[in-house]
Amino acid sequence: MQMARDQDVKDHEPLFVTKEGKVRVAYRVFSATIMVGICLIWLYRIVQYFPRDGEEGRSWAWIGMFMAELWFGFYWIISQSVHWNVLYSFPFKDRLSQRYEHKLPSVDIFVCTADPVIEPPTMVINTILSAISYNYPPEKLSVYLSDDGGSEFTFYALFEASDFSKYWIPFCKKFNVEPRNPEAYFAHVINDNADLSQELLDIKKKYEDMKNRIESAITKGRISKEIRDKYKGFSEWNVEVTKQNHQSIVQDRNAVDKEGCQLPTLVYIAREKRPGWPHNFKAGAINALIRVSSEISNGSIILKLDCDMYSNNADAIREALCFFMDEKRGHEFAFVQHPHWFYNITKNDLYSYYNHVIHKLELAGICGYDAALYSGTGCFHRRESLSGGKYSKDYIGNKDIENKKNDQRSVHELEEASKVLANCSYEKNTQWGKEMGLVYGCAVEDIVTGLTIQCRGWKSMYYNPERKAFLGVAPTTLDIALVQIKRWSEGMFQIFLSKYCPFIYGYGKMKLGAQMSYCVFLLWAPMSLPTLYYVIVPPLCLLHGISLFPKASSLWFIPFAYVFIAKNVYSLFEALSCGSTPKIWWNSQRMLIIKRTTAFFFAFIDVIIKQLGLSQTTFAITTKVVTEDVSKRYEQEIMEFGSSSVMFTILGTLAMLNLFCFVGGATLKMVVLREFGALENLISQVFLCGMMVLINLPVYEALFFRKDNGYLPFSVMFKSIVLASMACLIIPMI
Ligand SMILES: O=c1ccn([C@@H]2O[C@H](COP(=O)(O)OP(=O)(O)O[C@H]3O[C@H](CO)[C@@H](O)[C@H](O)[C@H]3O)[C@@H](O)[C@H]2O)c(=O)[nH]1
Numbered sequence: 001m002q003m004a005r006d007q008d009v010k011d012h013e014p015l016f017v018t019k020e021g022k023v024r025v026a027y028r029v030f031s032a033t034i035m036v037g038i039c040l041i042w043l044y045r046i047v048q049y050f051p052r053d054g055e056e057g058r059s060w061a062w063i064g065m066f067m068a069e070l071w072f073g074f075y076w077i078i079s080q081s082v083h084w085n086v087l088y089s090f091p092f093k094d095r096l097s098q099r100y101e102h103k104l105p106s107v108d109i110f111v112c113t114a115d116p117v118i119e120p121p122t123m124v125i126n127t128i129l130s131a132i133s134y135n136y137p138p139e140k141l142s143v144y145l146s147d148d149g150g151s152e153f154t155f156y157a158l159f160e161a162s163d164f165s166k167y168w169i170p171f172c173k174k175f176n177v178e179p180r181n182p183e184a185y186f187a188h189v190i191n192d193n194a195d196l197s198q199e200l201l202d203i204k205k206k207y208e209d210m211k212n213r214i215e216s217a218i219t220k221g222r223i224s225k226e227i228r229d230k231y232k233g234f235s236e237w238n239v240e241v242t243k244q245n246h247q248s249i250v251q252d253r254n255a256v257d258k259e260g261c262q263l264p265t266l267v268y269i270a271r272e273k274r275p276g277w278p279h280n281f282k283a284g285a286i287n288a289l290i291r292v293s294s295e296i297s298n299g300s301i302i303l304k305l306d307c308d309m310y311s312n313n314a315d316a317i318r319e320a321l322c323f324f325m326d327e328k329r330g331h332e333f334a335f336v337q338h339p340h341w342f343y344n345i346t347k348n349d350l351y352s353y354y355n356h357v358i359h360k361l362e363l364a365g366i367c368g369y370d371a372a373l374y375s376g377t378g379c380f381h382r383r384e385s386l387s388g389g390k391y392s393k394d395y396i397g398n399k400d401i402e403n404k405k406n407d408q409r410s411v412h413e414l415e416e417a418s419k420v421l422a423n424c425s426y427e428k429n430t431q432w433g434k435e436m437g438l439v440y441g442c443a444v445e446d447i448v449t450g451l452t453i454q455c456r457g458w459k460s461m462y463y464n465p466e467r468k469a470f471l472g473v474a475p476t477t478l479d480i481a482l483v484q485i486k487r488w489s490e491g492m493f494q495i496f497l498s499k500y501c502p503f504i505y506g507y508g509k510m511k512l513g514a515q516m517s518y519c520v521f522l523l524w525a526p527m528s529l530p531t532l533y534y535v536i537v538p539p540l541c542l543l544h545g546i547s548l549f550p551k552a553s554s555l556w557f558i559p560f561a562y563v564f565i566a567k568n569v570y571s572l573f574e575a576l577s578c579g580s581t582p583k584i585w586w587n588s589q590r591m592l593i594i595k596r597t598t599a600f601f602f603a604f605i606d607v608i609i610k611q612l613g614l615s616q617t618t619f620a621i622t623t624k625v626v627t628e629d630v631s632k633r634y635e636q637e638i639m640e641f642g643s644s645s646v647m648f649t650i651l652g653t654l655a656m657l658n659l660f661c662f663v664g665g666a667t668l669k670m671v672v673l674r675e676f677g678a679l680e681n682l683i684s685q686v687f688l689c690g691m692m693v694l695i696n697l698p699v700y701e702a703l704f705f706r707k708d709n710g711y712l713p714f715s716v717m718f719k720s721i722v723l724a725s726m727a728c729l730i731i732p733m734i
Pocket residue numbers: 112113114115119146148280281282285305306307308375376377443444445446484487488491619620621622623
């Protein structure tokens with residue numbers, strides 16, 4: 001009797017729990033004091049605008065300062081939303097196994113790749129291998145590779161990987177290998193200097209051989225006849241096939257391992273591409289995958305991975321299922337998003353890709369409003385929610401989620417049926433890209449799709465496990481990073497200006513906190529304007545002795561000092577408490593200025609141009625490989641410029657301008673001319689300008705002192721100096 005009751009209690013234990021973040025009250029009090037400071041700053045700008053007897057009138061620069069501060073203040077207010085409701089979640093995978101081991105749903109994993117040069121096939125198959133060897137029943141697991149590059153090298157690599165998996169999967173299971181990405185695993189065991197067993201040496205050799213075969217085929221630029229004859233799928237590639245123009249290719253591979261056990265299904269897809277047909281980038285690829293997979297395996301849970309993001313935890317599927325399969329709340333969730341962590345970040349995180357605060361706090365903060373963001377990779381979806389399905393209360397989660405498909409068709413028949421679904425004309429006059437699947441027309445298809453799903457009534461979960469579930473590749477040069485950040489900020493601002501603006505589209509459908517939280521990210525691009533103003537105008541005014549801030553002895557000085565110091569000290573404290581270090585925090589502050597003054601600014605301009613209908617959305621794929629020379633400098637944390645992109649000219653110009661103004665304004669006036677009295681009036685500007693000089697140290701180094709190939713070219717130096725000097729001279733004339 002007692003035992004039965006115990007069992008009953010156990011059966012009702014939830015599969016996951018959530019906990020609210022601490023320090024909520026303290027934070028609210030603190031943020032209220034900052035709010036008061038901001039209001040006083042605004043008040044100062046208004047009150048002091050009107051000159052008193054004997055004072056000069058305020059110039060346009062003053063109004064600009066007010067505008068910038070209004071904008072900063074407004075952004076600060078909406079950014080409070082992500083701090084107020086932080087929610088952490090904890091799944092119990094053992095309970096899931098006890099209750100559902102024999103009723104686990106089938107899971108489809110989508111991996112996307114788009115270019116065999118900047119996304120090397122060996123990297124892609126390492127991701128595939130990590131996904132195919134999940135600790136999950138193989139008959140319920142299918143892995144799909146979408147190749148928008150339509151490359152026979154990627155195809156070849158996949159089939160090599162499929163052969164290798166016959167050894168790799170049993171090896172992983174036998175030794176409980178982690179991570180199951182072979183490249184990462186071997187690097188890790190060799191570093192550990194553990195006693196290497198014979199079995200390990202054997203499998204490592206197999207892996208190296210496979211890698212060599214793939215790489216030598218790529219170097220030669222063709223696939224040998226011997227290999228072509230081995231795999232029937234190569235017949236799809238002929239002289240006419242190019243990246244932009246080819247038929248649908250679908251190859252399905254069911255295999256058994258060396259011990260005769262079934263392996264997960266592995267499918268290669270290159271959707272049809274024809275000139276004149278928009279292919280809608282990653283969103284188009286995922287939508288084709290949704291359809292093709294529904295024909296082949298129809299898993300009710302879908303995991304999406306970018307080709308550079310491997311699985312770092314063999315139990316990640318089980319943990320995510322705890323959210324979907326929880327008896328009480330599971331049916332509410334459309335997706336479970338994991339953070340983007342990266343495996344190639346250097347100690348001090350030069351380009352600020354850890355984003356500890358965003359990953360540990362802010363994204364969990366949005367989750368507090370049941371509206372975790374969908375960010376493209378490392379995300380588990382419920383298939384229904386992706387097909388335009390609205391959430392309804394009578395929807396009974398666990399029943400629908402169980403395996404549905406029991407198909408008797410042959411592999412060939414399945415392939416043929418799938419090809420039709422991957423044709424370009426298939427979506428014509430359908431709801432795909434609008435109501436169904438991922439939304440088209442936006443460079444961040446992920447964020448906008450997540451938003452529409454939430455507006456259909458679904459909830460979503462953010463889960464940041466102790467052991468990182470997925471690891472990707474972060475950009476290793478400033479150029480690549482800024483191109484990526486530009487795409488993100490552009491796509492997000494585009495959402496803000498579109499019909500999907502959370503305040504309009506989400507009105508009444510999502511909580512106000514969630515709407516605000518979305519905007520914290522969607523408004524990155526316009527943050528460029530007040531920032532540019534702040535790093536250009538106060539320094540120039542300093543140079544010409546025009547004061548824009550209160551005197552140090554004035555009471556008005558207090559709110560400025562308080563807001564600046566309190567915000568930065570808190571930001572440092574927050575970063576440290578999220579696992580950052582002071583150096584990482586400092587680098588992130590530098591990157592923040594760099595991003596805002598370049599990538600965000602260009603994104604802003606591009607969005608405006610697009611709004612005027614003058615250009616179309618594109619998707620610049622992030623480069624994932626660099627030369628050895630460059631990666632060596634990355635390891636040493638030397639900032640990599642090495643090109644004369646316009647963004648670098650802006651960076652150089654701002655750096656020079658601040659240097660001129662700092663030297664001219666502060667040093668010259670105060671030290672040489674001994675006008676110490678001026679210091680009192682200009683102290684804030686001296687400080688701001690000095691901070692900019694400090695932040696820009698690596699830029700000066702790259703402009704003047706570096707000899708390696710990552711320096712800033714002469715043309716950038718020339719333009720920067722000319723532009724900065726012109727600005728210094730022109731200002732007093734306006
Ligand atoms: O036409 C395309 C373009 C890209 N991709 C794939 O999309 C993924 C992401 O592209 P990447 O160049 O790596 O962009 P990131 O900026 O690193 O990607 C982030 O931002 C994207 C939205 O901008 C999200 O889709 C991603 O999941 C997220 O990791 C990669 O696997 C690509 O192969 C395609 O399949 N087809």
